[in-house]
Amino acid sequence: xxxxxxxxxxxxxxxxxxxxxxxxxxxxxxxxxxxxxxxxxxxxxxxxxxxxxxxxxxxxxxxxxxxxxxxxxxxxxxxxxxxxxxxxxxxxxxxxxxxxxxxxxxxxxxxxxxxxxxxxxx
Numbered sequence: 001x002x003x004x005x006x007x008x009x010x011x012x013x014x015x016x017x018x019x020x021x022x023x024x025x026x027x028x029x030x031x032x033x034x035x036x037x038x039x040x041x042x043x044x045x046x047x048x049x050x051x052x053x054x055x056x057x058x059x060x061x062x063x064x065x066x067x068x069x070x071x072x073x074x075x076x077x078x079x080x081x082x083x084x085x086x087x088x089x090x091x092x093x094x095x096x097x098x099x100x101x102x103x104x105x106x107x108x109x110x111x112x113x114x115x116x117x118x119x120x121x122x
Contacts, residue, residue, distance in 0.1 A: 060075065
């Protein structure tokens, strides 16, 4: 399954349904993943993107890239950043999906907003 296309469709649906006046940019490459991995990535993307739209600032950027045998999904916003450890149920599920289904890592950085980076083997 082409997850670049899937992420783009989810992005369009979420932006249409949730927000007005947000600036969303996307740089998505075509990445093929098996069904279970694609489903896990779709769930991870949806939760992280919804959080960025709801809690971030006026701009959200999405990047899906593939380099050196790894897939990287980055979602960044220009909001206030994450407070505490981000221990909500949604993020707990995201962490479990990244670890168990994608066999990857997730990192959050405060860089003039919040930047979530998910990296896993292709």
